[in-house]
Amino acid sequence: MADAAERQPGNETSNGNNLVLSIVLFLVLFVLFAAGLWTMSLFTTVTFVVGLAMCMVALFGTFDLVPRLLT
Numbered sequence: 001m002a003d004a005a006e007r008q009p010g011n012e013t014s015n016g017n018n019l020v021l022s023i024v025l026f027l028v029l030f031v032l033f034a035a036g037l038w039t040m041s042l043f044t045t046v047t048f049v050v051g052l053a054m055c056m057v058a059l060f061g062t063f064d065l066v067p068r069l070l071t
Helices: 002-007 019-040 045-069
Strands: none
Touching: 019 045
């Protein structure tokens, strides 16, 4: 019975992500997203498209690039 307990690996958790990198990425992507929303509110076609592109880049970074960087 003691051999079975020794062979099973214990529960291990990861060290986590770098706090400074996480904060910097959050700030950059949040500011980019908020700036895109503000730019879209200027009510011209060009600024709306530019703001939409900024929001899409921020969302792409959040959901695709950040998981790649932090794993």
